[in-house]
Amino acid sequence: MATPISKKKIEQLPIEPYGAMRDDLRTGDLVFCSGSYYFSKAIQKFTHSVWSHVGMIYRDPTLKRVFILESETLIGVRLAPLSKYLKDYHGKNIPYKGNMVIARVHPPVDEKKLNHAISYGMDELTKPYDNFEILRIGFRILFNISRRSRDRKYICSELVYECFDRIGVPFHLRDEYVSPDDIWQDDQVQQQYRIL
Numbered sequence: 503m504a505t506p507i508s509k510k511k512i513e514q515l516p517i518e519p520y521g522a523m524r525d526d527l528r529t530g531d532l533v534f535c536s537g538s539y540y541f542s543k544a545i546q547k548f549t550h551s552v553w554s555h556v557g558m559i560y561r562d563p564t565l566k567r568v569f570i571l572e573s574e575t576l577i578g579v580r581l582a583p584l585s586k587y588l589k590d591y592h593g594k595n596i597p598y599k600g601n602m603v604i605a606r607v608h609p610p611v612d613e614k615k616l617n618h619a620i621s622y623g624m625d626e627l628t629k630p631y632d633n634f635e636i637l638r639i640g641f642r643i644l645f646n647i648s649r650r651s652r653d654r655k656y657i658c659s660e661l662v663y664e665c666f667d668r669i670g671v672p673f674h675l676r677d678e679y680v681s682p683d684d685i686w687q688d689d690q691v692q693q694q695y696r697i698l
Contacts (some may be wrong), residue, residue: 506687511550512536512601514559515696521586521689523697525602527568530607530616531559531660531694533584534686537600541575551683554600555658558665559584559619571623571665573656578630579623588698597698604694605686611671619665626664 535555536546542554558604560581569581591598658665663673663680671682673688683692 506563506683507552507693509536509601512552512603512696518695518697520585520697523695524568526546526694527559527584527604528557528562528606528616529561529613529620530611531658532605532607532685532691533559533570533572534603534682535558535600535607536595536603539599540598545682549683551679551681553682553686556662556682556685557658558620558623558662559604560623563644569663571620573629573631573661575631576630579656579661581624581627581646601696602698603696605691606694607666607671607690608692609690611669615669615671616630619669621673622668626661631657651653658682691696 511652532557534553535542535557536552537543537554539554545554546552557570560569560571561567562569568584570584570587571579571581573579574582574698588600589595589597651655657681659680662685666673669688673685673690675684676687
């Protein structure tokens with residue numbers, strides 16, 4: 503189980519160079535982000551967590567590229583080269599502002615199942631980001647309102663949750679919504695290393 507973690511503890515984790523760890527990354531690995539952007543801080547505040555984002559690794563054997571499948575604010579569901587996070591986040595020639603930690607689901611999930619999870623996520627490409635879900639989560643926390651009905655918009659953690667749920671690997675939810683921290687604290691998730 504990946505236990506709760508503070509920003510200070512994240513920053514104390516040794517940094518592994520992406521180039522050295524690239525070959526170790528597997529389809530289905532999870533990328534947890536603790537950003538220092540305004541929206542990242544809002545997510546962290548609403549969810550009472552250091553995590554502001556989560557995505558899934560997809561290794562494309564034909565292209566020999568490592569991608570992150572994610573639902574990104576104002577963009578929606580997309581595949582982005584993981585290397586862009588590290589060098590050219592949002593096309594500004596600067597790396598992602600924050601920390602990124604790789605985690606892995608244990609026991610290991612069959613590669614065929616993980617490919618099915620990625621396929622589901624790819625079928626959702628271009629679905630919109632649920633820009634108001636963070637506010638709805640905040641209201642549900644404040645007023646103890648149950649989870650809304652499922653729609654075809656995603657926040658990052660909903661996309662990851664749905665991909666794994668489709669292959670029979672559900673994450674345990676502590677509340678009526680799914681946050682990056684819910685996935686981080688699931689018994690199946692094990693921290694691997696910090697990159698950047």
